Amino acid sequence: MRFKNRFRCATNYGKGNSFNCKTCGRRGNRKGKKSKEGKTPAMRSEDLKSRSINSEAILSLNIRGFAVKGKFGWVRSICLKERQSIAVFQETRSKSVTDSWVQALWGDPNFGFLQKDAVGKLGGLLVIWDKSIFEVESYTCCEFFLAFRGKWKNNGEKSTIVNVYGPHNDRCKKRMWELLDKLIRSIDTKWLLCGDFNEVRSCSDRFNSQFHQNRADRFNDFISRNSLIEVPISGRKFTRISDDGVKFSKLDRFLVSDGFMSLWANLSVIALDRNLSDHCPLILRDRVLDYGLTPFKVFDEWFNCEEVDIIIKEAWGQEVRGTRKDCAFRDKMKNVKMALKKWSLSRFCSLDNEINELKKKVREWEIKADDNTLSDSERTLWLDCRRRWMEKERVKSNMLRQKAKIKWTLEGDENSKFFHATLRRKYNKCNFQGLLVDGIWHEDPVVVKNFIFSHFQKLFACNSYYRPRILGGFSSGSNLNFASVGPVVPFQRWCGPVGPVGQTPPIGSVQFTEGSGSVCLRISEEEASALEVFFFGGGNIGSNKGMCE
Incomplete structure (x- = not known):
């Protein structure tokens, strides 16, 4: 299967002053005369002024027929x-x-579209894109999908998007997987497959409907291959x-390749209200939401320095500035975090460049050794370069492995492509995009944080005065990131020097620990007493108000 070198593209507007839409039956004209339903599908001037394209968003929807009354307006909105x-x-x-019908649905005159006609009253695929964002170069079509290839104008990267509508018949499903396999192998590009696959991946994707394990296995095998x-x-x-309202299924989804995920690093899919269709509209977006400070991580390799x-x-x-001891403790932790962060950037940011330089020097020594016999000093330099190269490769591999939180099957295996893909999968899975509350999707970080805070505040509510509280909600100043802090032992009086690295921390100390390394820091008797009073006495830990400033 090959891509065709031509594609059907819409013009700016339909010819003539009038049109009769064959899909929904509406009739209108360019002068704005209303149809029998009281609305015209033509573009309104206020829509042209208000619409601004989100270049990193894709909509997918099984509409189940545009001709049903009300669906055109719903999709348009x-x-x-x-x-x-x-x-x-x-x-x-x-x-x-018609071109005018698509323009009215899309809401912008600068568009292109492709269509696969329905067979009778079944099936049918439609793709619309904004010409200022995406430029289609070629396309291919079969009974199960419509694929189009093009490039993004903002960065020039090429990708292929496949609009899929899976069949119900098991034999046809096998045929669809074969055609998609052949299509993906035919060209090396960034892939995005989306639509209604009419198949699930596990039994948890169905409720009150029949599940076929062999069909799910074929779907999972296709994704894995x-x-x-x-x-x-x-x-x-x-x-x-x-x-x-009895049967529930997860049939619609977005499947992307590693290359596409590197193009859009913060992918997320939001399911909108089902409304007039039996399927939920899905929105694929690349959006970075700031939910405040991230946990502070410590790498094992740090403690080898x-x-x-x-x-x-x-x-x-x-x-530190804080006058209260608990605030002073918090500020000290911040100082340690910022110092380690600054040191880590200066120490490891150029690791790739150093590896490349050492590899280059090793190759030069090897080429020279092929032509002439190396002297003892030259051989020493060669082996030293190779030793440093292997050491830096080990550091890089260990840091990647710790980031990915997985274990290698073979010791020393360095499949960087696999690990980068694993990191992207992990980041995408843990990427928090919003919260669904009472059927309404919220993305504003302040609103989401307040909902979460209220939820856990109710769970841990207690009439006891001695329960400790954290003031300030989720303000950045009161966030204490203890991800890198080991267990804090009970607050008891202790005086004496800090113990050696690796030994059990003395009472009244804080232990920084990660892997096999640790650093013990002493908390003075005065600080321990203050923390004990504030915590067990029902005080407010780490507030930015009052005495903390």
């Missing part, structure tokens, strides 16, 4: 609100659409609900 750059529709149940990644869906567990002990102890001994 989604397009105008979400401002996606590409929209793919399945089961349009139409044989042809082509190294595809499913983007998790937020907002809904199931994407399709039967008309009688002698200067780490000095940096931590110097940062811990710096003077």
Whole structure:
């Protein structure tokens, strides 16, 4: 299967002053005369002024027929609100659409579209894109999908997007997987497969409906063979609900390749309200939401560097502004975090460049050794370069392995592509995009944090005065990141020197620990007493108000 070198593209507007839409039956004209329903599908001037394209958003929806009354307006409102750059529709149940009808649906005159006609009143695929964002170069079509290839104008990267509408018949499903396999192997590009696959991956994707394990296995094998990644869906567990409200299934999804995920690093899928269709509209977006400070991580490799002990102890001994001891403790922790962060950037940011330089020198020595016999000093330099190269490769591999939180099957295996893909999968899975509260999807970090705070405040509510509280909600100043702090032992009086690294921390100390290394820092008797009074006496830990300033 090869891509065709031509594609059908919409013009700016239909010819003539009038049109009769064959899909929904509406009639209108360019002068704005209203149809029998009281609305014209033509573009309104206020829509043209308000619409701004989101270049990193794609809409997918099984519309189950555009001809049903009210669906055109519903889809139009989604397009105008979400401002996606590409929209793919399945089961349009139409044989042809006009340019003016697509323009009215899309909400912008600068568009292109492709269509696969329905067979009778079944099937049908439609793809619409914004020409200022994406430029289609070629496309291919079969009975199960419509694939189009093009490039993003903002960065020039090429990718292929496949609009899929899976069959119900088991034999046809096998045929669809074979055609998609052949298509993906035919060209090396960044892939995005989306739409209604009419198949699930596990029994948890169905409720009150029949599950076939062999069909799910074939679907999972297809995803594994082509190294595809499913983007998790937020907002809904199931994407399709039967008309009688009994059967629930997750049939719609987005599958991306590693290359596409590197192009859009912060992918997320939001399921919108089902409304007039039996399927939920899905929005794929690349959006970075700031939910405040991230946990502070410590790498095992840090403790192999002698200067780490000095940096931590110097940062811990710096003077802090807080007058209350608990606030002073918090500020000391911040000083340690910032000092380690600054040191880590200067120490490891150029690791790749150093590895490349050493590899280059090793190759030069090896080429020279092929032509002439090396002297003892030259051989020493050669082996030293190779030793340093292997050491830095080991450091890089250990840090990647710790980031990915997985174990290698073979010791010393260095499949960087695999680990980078694993890191992207892990980041994408843990990427928090919002919260569904009472059927409404919220993305504003302040609103989401308040909902979470209120939820846990109710769970841990107690009439006891002696329960400790944290003031300030989720303000950045009161966030205490203890991800890198080991267990804090009970607050008891203790005086004496700090113990050696690796030994059990004395009472009244804080232990920084990661892997096999640790650094113990002493808390003075005065500080321990203050923390004990504030914590067990029902005080407010780490507040930015009052005495903390």
